[in-house]
Amino acid sequence: MKNLIILSFILVLSACNGYDDTAAYKHLEVPPYTETGANTFGCLINGTVWADFGEDNVKSRELFGGSHLIPNKVGSNVFWDVSRKDSLFVVSAAFTLSKDGTVLRQEDIVIYIPKNGNLKGVHQLTSYDYQLRYTNWITGVPHFSLIRTPFTVIIKKDTIESNKHIVSGTFSGTLYNGAQTDSLRIVGGVFDTTLH
Numbered sequence: 001m002k003n004l005i006i007l008s009f010i011l012v013l014s015a016c017n018g019y020d021d022t023a024a025y026k027h028l029e030v031p032p033y034t035e036t037g038a039n040t041f042g043c044l045i046n047g048t049v050w051a052d053f054g055e056d057n058v059k060s061r062e063l064f065g066g067s068h069l070i071p072n073k074v075g076s077n078v079f080w081d082v083s084r085k086d087s088l089f090v091v092s093a094a095f096t097l098s099k100d101g102t103v104l105r106q107e108d109i110v111i112y113i114p115k116n117g118n119l120k121g122v123h124q125l126t127s128y129d130y131q132l133r134y135t136n137w138i139t140g141v142p143h144f145s146l147i148r149t150p151f152t153v154i155i156k157k158d159t160i161e162s163n164k165h166i167v168s169g170t171f172s173g174t175l176y177n178g179a180q181t182d183s184l185r186i187v188g189g190v191f192d193t194t195l196h
Contacts, residue, residue, distance in 0.1 A: 043189035044187050078195060091167070110135075112132075
């Protein structure tokens with residue numbers, strides 16, 4: 001019986017280490033624009049599909065009993081920025097691609113928009129505080145919106161329905177690395193989130 005338990009444990013560990021979502025990634029598409037609080041997020045980055053996808057191998061949890069896979073999910077919130085004395089709406093999504101238990105891509109996109117009343121309308125993200133940030137966590141290189149090339153976010157819906165606060169919109173523009181030697185063109189961006 002003891003050997004059976006040990007064998008089962010080894011098989012479970014092997015299955016976790018062999019996680020592979022490369023086949024599903026081949027079918028990845030930018031989600032359609034919706035206004036239902038579906039918690040979707042996606043765009044094209046330099047012509048390649050980027051969407052909330054995959055599972056994250058959380059290495060930081062190794063101290064607490066080993067790393068494990070958790071699903072990436074779209075998150076959004078409104079918080080008060082003490083230093084700037086105003087509120088920010090934040091929506092973020094993560095993309096992780098793994099093959100045989102090895103993380104090949106780990107990226108996220110975070111949008112920061114000032115919230116002064118209803119969010120609905122056109123937002124030009126032009127500063128460090130109000131921006132869109134894309135980070136490739138494998139290379140450690142972030143790309144940001146800049147003052148000289150404002151990034152456009154259009155919030156089409158900001159309402160409460162059936163006890164859910166739904167915020168939906170579109171986004172597009174160009175992001176630059178810190179040295180401004182590399183750029184990423186984002187088009188067709190959509191998000192549909194429920195505030196938490």
